[in-house]
Amino acid sequence: MDLNLQPSLFAGEETIGLRPLDGLHRTDLGMGAWIDVLPGWLTGADELFDHLVHRVPWREEQRRMYDRVVEVPRLLAHYRAGDPLPHPVLTAARDALSARYAEELGEPFRTAGLCLYRDGRDSVAWHGDRIGRGSTEDTMVAIVSVGDPRRLALRPRDGGGPTVYRALGHGDLVVMGGSTQRTWDHAIPKTSRAVGPRISVQFRPAGVA
Ligand SMILES: O=C(O)CCC(=O)C(=O)O
Numbered sequence: 712m713d714l715n716l717q718p719s720l721f722a723g724e725e726t727i728g729l730r731p732l733d734g735l736h737r738t739d740l741g742m743g744a745w746i747d748v749l750p751g752w753l754t755g756a757d758e759l760f761d762h763l764v765h766r767v768p769w770r771e772e773q774r775r776m777y778d779r780v781v782e783v784p785r786l787l788a789h790y791r792a793g794d795p796l797p798h799p800v801l802t803a804a805r806d807a808l809s810a811r812y813a814e815e816l817g818e819p820f821r822t823a824g825l826c827l828y829r830d831g832r833d834s835v836a837w838h839g840d841r842i843g844r845g846s847t848e849d850t851m852v853a854i855v856s857v858g859d860p861r862r863l864a865l866r867p868r869d870g871g872g873p874t875v876y877r878a879l880g881h882g883d884l885v886v887m888g889g890s891t892q893r894t895w896d897h898a899i900p901k902t903s904r905a906v907g908p909r910i911s912v913q914f915r916p917a918g919v920a
């Protein structure tokens with residue numbers, strides 16, 4: 712794969728693992744929506760990036776846009792409930808998140824979607840994860856990011872209020888919860904800055920997409 716992979720300063724030095732979830736910080740977005748953020752949850756993020764970029768069976772996807780078929784500007788991989796994940800730390804992350812949010816979520820995280828943004832031209836347009844139950848029910852989508860940070864943008868669907876940004880990469884965790892998927896949209900905007908690749912891993916409960 713032709714990726715602009717920067718050699719890491721710390722390559723091979725940090726063990727891939729998880730820090731405690733204690734430092735999670737919640738931001739109330741209003742309308743029952745919130746995000747929890749924990750920078751640097753994952754240690755050895757550069758090593759994990761390297762592993763995932765080479766081991767995951769990345770797919771290109773096309774999408775029909777009116778009368779045209781367009782390339783989705785990022786690479787994708789999807790793991791259904793029960794599928795083995797591409798690194799044991801992702802299984803540990805999913806289980807730690809399920810335990811942490813058990814009471815509030817009422818069910819475990821089950822599926823994992825992986826996205827690879829090769830450079831600043833890769834992106835995802837404004838959307839909510841509303842293909843499944845997220846359109847009608849409160850739910851959660853937890854995202855672990857490795858590689859160069861990209862901005863996750865969130866804005867209320869009704870047009871009221873300013874856009875919220877969080878730069879995510881290098882092992883950061885964000886959890887979108889409550890009504891976020893149906894009352895807010897999110898996006899990874901394109902950027903003209905010179906950025907290296909980023910991989911995001913999204914954990915969702917069954918029936919949320
Ligand atoms: O890359 C990200 O952090 C967000 C991806 C996303 O919103 C999605 O795949 O639904």
Ligand SMILES: [Fe+2]
Nearest residue numbers: 838839840897
């Ligand atoms: Fe999304």
